[in-house]
Amino acid sequence: MRILFLNPVGVLGGAERALLDLLACLRRLDPALSLHLLAGTEGPLLDEARALGVDSRLLPLPERLSALGDSGLRGQGAGALWGLARGLAPVPGLLAGYLHALRREVRSLRPQLLHSNGIKTHLLSPATMGLPVARVWHIHDFIGERPLVRRALRGLRALATAAIANSRAVGTDAGEVLGSVPIHVVYNGVDVERFAPGPGEGSRLDALAGLPPAPEGTLRLGLVATYARWKGHDLFLQAAARLVRERPTRPVRFYLVGAPLYRTPDSQFSEEELRGLVEQLGLSGRVGLVPFQREPAAVYRALDIFVHASTRREPFGLTIAEALACGRPAIISRASGAAEQLTEGVDALTLSSGDAEALAAAMRTLVGDAGLRERLGQAARRTAAERFSRERYAREILNIYRALPRTEGSS
Structure with missing residues (x-):
């Protein structure tokens, strides 16, 4: 054929x-x-x-x-x-x-x-x-x-x-x-051999974002997406700001990984817009913008928590399947196609789209519970291997x- x-x-x-x-x-x-x-x-x-x-x-x-x-x-x-x-x-x-x-x-x-x-x-x-x-x-x-x-x-x-x-x-x-x-x-x-659990290099993520190395014990939370406005970069930053205001001394960093890939500029954030929002929310030094990565598996492994924050229905969400295959504990919008194959609280935490307060609460839960992060990550890997190969x-x-x-x- x-x-x-x-x-x-x-x-x-x-x-x-x-x-x-x-x-x-x-x-x-x-x-x-x-x-x-x-x-x-x-x-x-x-x-x-x-x-x-x-x-x-x-x-x-x-x-x-x-x-x-x-x-x-x-x-x-x-x-x-x-x-x-x-x-x-x-x-x-x-x-x-x-x-x-x-x-x-x-x-x-x-x-x-x-x-x-x-x-x-x-x-x-x-x-x-x-x-x-x-x-x-x-x-x-x-x-x-x-x-x-x-x-x-x-x-x-x-x-x-x-x-x-x-x-x-x-x-x-x-x-x-x-x-x-x-x-x-x-x-x-996704290729569940290429996207698989392994050691992560958080310091490399810092370097890609132009940030100094994070202190030992810092948890890294990240959103991996093109700069399309509906992917929820602004929502992610708003939730991050809530978390930082609650516990300003907590060692956490946040990362936006991606770029404005397509040729429809009105539908995308610019890097300047996102950097301006970071400063406006008081997150300077806490947030890193990492350029688009041709080999994203290393990015997922470097994150302690993966966040999917799309503000409207996501047809599927390939980054979800990739992050789960890498064994990452994840916070995911229920309105994503991939979530149709997931079980709340078993292989991911799920939440309604567009709710910064709910996203901040889910972040708070995972940041504060290492055992839950471990359980979700292991279950995520099993689900990805079974349903997303x-x-x-x-x-x-x-x-x-x-x-x-x-x-x-x-x-």
């Missing part, structure tokens, strides 16, 4: 890391598969896919198309919609050119299956109309919450042979938009591929 994967960007966000794990495992599960990748921007995704033996190519998405998005329209008024409309003005011409280039690439590669790994590539499905190819849309987001995307994908759903959702909540949401398109729920997976993930997706109806001209 010849499979062509389409990804809008070349950076390594959660959807891209999940894609790399899928590619690595598909190759082992069925060496006869012919795997190909097209990405819309330069970045490490292409290099890492090539290292896996995947034929990987850049098909440059015009900057105006790459930066376009409506995720910031949730709850916004007419002004935000008008701003987006202005940005759309030159899009038809750019889109027509890109659709033509994409169709040419697909016809050249002659895949039997197209696996679209992002909303922007789902929207490009008309490029392949009339070609003998099955189309799988991998849904990594709540498309029903995005007004323009919802409308567009509803209009294009006849082009989707099937869809894969990365959590039950995402699958339910997608079903309301995609109607009769078969939707399969497959929870993301990338082998399970790839096997379930390969079974979906094999069950797809054959298209005319496929073999």
Whole structure:
């Protein structure tokens, strides 16, 4: 089977890391598969896919198309919609050119299956109309919450042979938009050998953040995420400030690990904003900003407590699975897809989204109870190995591929 994967960007966000794990495992599960990748921007995704033996190519998405998005329209008024409309003005011409280039690439590669790994590539499905190819849309987001995307994908759903959702909540949401398109729920997976318990180097984390070495016995709490505003960096800092005000002499440090990876600036914090918030909350010297890390396993091991603080529903939360696999005690929003597979108080502490007081209370509990941290970390590792392995993930997706109806001209 010849499979062509389409990804809008070349950076390594959660959807891209999940894609790399899928590619690595598909190759082992069925060496006869012919795997190909097209990405819309330069970045490490292409290099890492090539290292896996995947034929990987850049098909440059015009900057105006790459930066376009409506995720910031949730709850916004007419002004935000008008701003987006202005940005759309030159899009038809750019889109027509890109659709033509994409169709040419697909016809050249002659895949039997197209696996679209992002909303922007789902929207490009008309490029392949009339070609003998099955189309799988991998849904990594709540498309029903995005007004323009919802409308567009509803209009294009006849082009989707099937869809894969990365959590039950995402699958339910997608079903309301995609109607009769078969939707399969497959929870993301991670490499549980690479992400595994081991000694952590807290001093390296300090160095990456530009902080002096922490005193012996300091507990390190961290949030690992892109700088998307809904990831809860501000909530994490507010909870940290509460904890520090209660016990100013307690040896704790807090870390924000990540960067503004994507090309939609209005939906992301800048580093300057976050540093300003740290100072405003009186946390200078207590909080370190660690740049995006290509090898995050060492970051998780260096943390004593992992925090997931998204302020709205998280489709899955790959960093959750990675941190659990590293045996980290974790505080996690219940509104994350990964939390569907967790048990409160057994393998994580869970809480409602957007509640700084509840987050501070959970932090206080774990900071003060070493035994609980140990128990949660051990259970987290077991859960990750059983439910979030990338082998399970790839096997379930390969079974979906094999069950797809054959298209005319496929073999």
